[in-house]
Amino acid sequence: MARKCDICPFAENPGFQAPSKEDCAVVKMHRVGELQVEAGRPILEEGSDPQRFFTLLEGQALRYHTLEDGRRQVLNFLFPGDLIGLEPIMLGASSHAVEALSPVTLCVFDRAQVWKMFSQMPERAFMLTWQVAREEHFLGEALISVGQRSARESLAWAFVSVWDRAGQSGLVKGGQMPFPVRQQDLADALGLSLVHTNKTLSRLRAENLVKWRDGVLRLPDRDALARVGLVDETVIRKRIYL
Structure with a gap:
């Protein structure tokens, strides 16, 4: 139904x-x-x-x-x-x-x-424009990760970014969130090899900054991980939905 x-x-x-x-x-x-x-x-x-x-x-x-x-x-x-x-x-x-x-x-x-729908609610259509701009910001940050961040910084940035986005969606509950991706997906997002991704993730796990197993992600110290990933904390705003 x-x-x-x-x-x-x-x-x-x-x-x-x-x-x-x-x-x-x-x-x-x-x-x-x-x-x-x-x-x-x-x-x-x-x-x-x-x-x-x-x-x-x-x-x-x-x-x-x-x-x-x-x-x-x-x-x-x-x-x-x-x-x-x-x-x-x-x-x-x-x-x-x-x-x-x-x-x-x-x-x-x-x-x-x-177009008819947006013309009937122009203020909300304008707010969706901001949401598209935020998506551009995210892609810009991803490009920085590919070009300038180290593998450790890139993975830290990626985990904090998906954690924050999932949190806004209501998926972070009890200190954990579902994250049913493969390491290869994460490597493909960051321009890293699977081997490099695996080794770097192992180090973050050893530092108790990331726990990711069986499709469940936990960040024991999100703020510390954000500092590692050089995360821009200035763009979090309410999202728009239809």
């Missing part, structure tokens, strides 16, 4: 900016249903021009780009509240793919109605 917007899991989450009653009515009018995708299955295919876009309601996903020789660059890890599929609306085709890391539930919106 599809979940009603009136009981949206983000509405009472302090990490999100809830819509006004008027905006909520607009979203409800344009929302066309829900979609479930199994772990390991594609949500969005590279080069596609989908007729739908989505809000990730439950579960986690991975955004990546594939090079001509088959190598993969992971661009971002996606958590509940993140939008999927807006790029093709702007550019006509998706330059990346999105894959479900765990079973996911998506809120589905009709692409043809996106």
